[in-house]
Amino acid sequence: MLIRPRLYTYRRCPYAIRSRLALYQAKIDYESIEISLKDKPIDFLALSPKGTVPVLVDNNGKVIEESLEIMIWALNKSDPDNWILNDNNLSQELIYENDFSFKKNLDRYKYADRFPEHSKEYYRAQCELFINVLNEKLKSKNYLMTEKISLADVAIFPFIRQFSLVDEDWFLNSKYRELKKWLQNFIESQMFKDVMKKN
Numbered sequence: 001m002l003i004r005p006r007l008y009t010y011r012r013c014p015y016a017i018r019s020r021l022a023l024y025q026a027k028i029d030y031e032s033i034e035i036s037l038k039d040k041p042i043d044f045l046a047l048s049p050k051g052t053v054p055v056l057v058d059n060n061g062k063v064i065e066e067s068l069e070i071m072i073w074a075l076n077k078s079d080p081d082n083w084i085l086n087d088n089n090l091s092q093e094l095i096y097e098n099d100f101s102f103k104k105n106l107d108r109y110k111y112a113d114r115f116p117e118h119s120k121e122y123y124r125a126q127c128e129l130f131i132n133v134l135n136e137k138l139k140s141k142n143y144l145m146t147e148k149i150s151l152a153d154v155a156i157f158p159f160i161r162q163f164s165l166v167d168e169d170w171f172l173n174s175k176y177r178e179l180k181k182w183l184q185n186f187i188e189s190q191m192f193k194d195v196m197k198k199n
Contacts (some may be wrong), residue, residue, distance in 0.1 A: 005030040007070075008044050010037060011198065014158030015067040016054040021154050022071035026078040030056075031143040034199050036074040068095065068155065075151070086143075086150035093143065094133075098156045102130040106159060110166050125172075127163055131176055134160070138178035157186045 007023065007030050009016040023030055035044060035053050048055040048065050055119055056064040056073065064070050075084050105126040112120035134156070137144050144152045160183055164171040171180070 002047070002061055003061075005059055006033060006034050006057040007031070007033050008053055008057075010035050010053045011196065013053055014162050015052075017158040017161075017195065018155050019054040019056070019070040019074075019157060021158075021191060022074040022083075024191050024195050026074040027070065028074055032199055036174045059121075068099075071151065071155065081149060083149060083151045083154060086146050086148045091145050091150060091152035092125070094152050094157045097130060097133075098159055102127060103159060105130075106163055106166075110162070124167075131160070131163070131179060133175045134182075136181040139181050143182070153182075153186075157183065161187065170182075 005023075005028065007016075007019065009020060009032055011034060014142050017109070020032075031045075035041070037053075040051055043178055044055070045051055047057065047063050050065065052065075054070055056070045058064065058073065072084070079085070105123055108115045109120060109123035112118075112123055114162050115123070134144065141147050143149055144156065160179065164180075164183060174180070
């Protein structure tokens with residue numbers, strides 16, 4: 001009997017969202033287990049002591065603890081729209097900048113009261129260094145790497161969505177016209193609506 005993969009996830013977590021998007025795209029049937037970040041189950045912590053989502057247990061019982069690895073695992077099984085092939089070498093650098101530099105600034109912008117060293121506006125300005133790079137890329141093409149969706153778009157999109165929600169009025173009135181259009185296309189997509197359904 002084939003065992004379904006299990007994904008330990010949290011609905012609004014951007015790392016979990018991008019993992020679910022890749023699993024959805026690859027049409028992988030998996031069991032979704034929603035984790036309460038305030039009350040993490042013992043079996044989850046036994047699998048992954050770091051205690052962060054997402055965590056995937058594949059068909060063979062292998063534990064995959066990083067969202068990008070989960071995305072690659074899924075797309076290596078099925079990648080109907082060539083998300084991986086649509087990438088180029090620059091995408092890894094862009095995803096790395098998103099995951100480490102931008103995410104750090106985003107956390108400070110979102111929770112500015114926890115980081116009183118600077119103002120919320122200061123942290124937003126630090127985020128904008130990356131936001132501006134993305135917007136410039138989108139001035140010449142529909143997506144970040146090519147004219148089609150790539151791994152980079154899907155890996156980065158949930159974090160830009162999170163950024164946009166910190167101060168929605170500011171974002172809606174911001175100068176980043178191309179980025180706003182790109183973001184809205186993802187938010188309105190059926191795949192995003194489906195992976196955001198509550199269990």
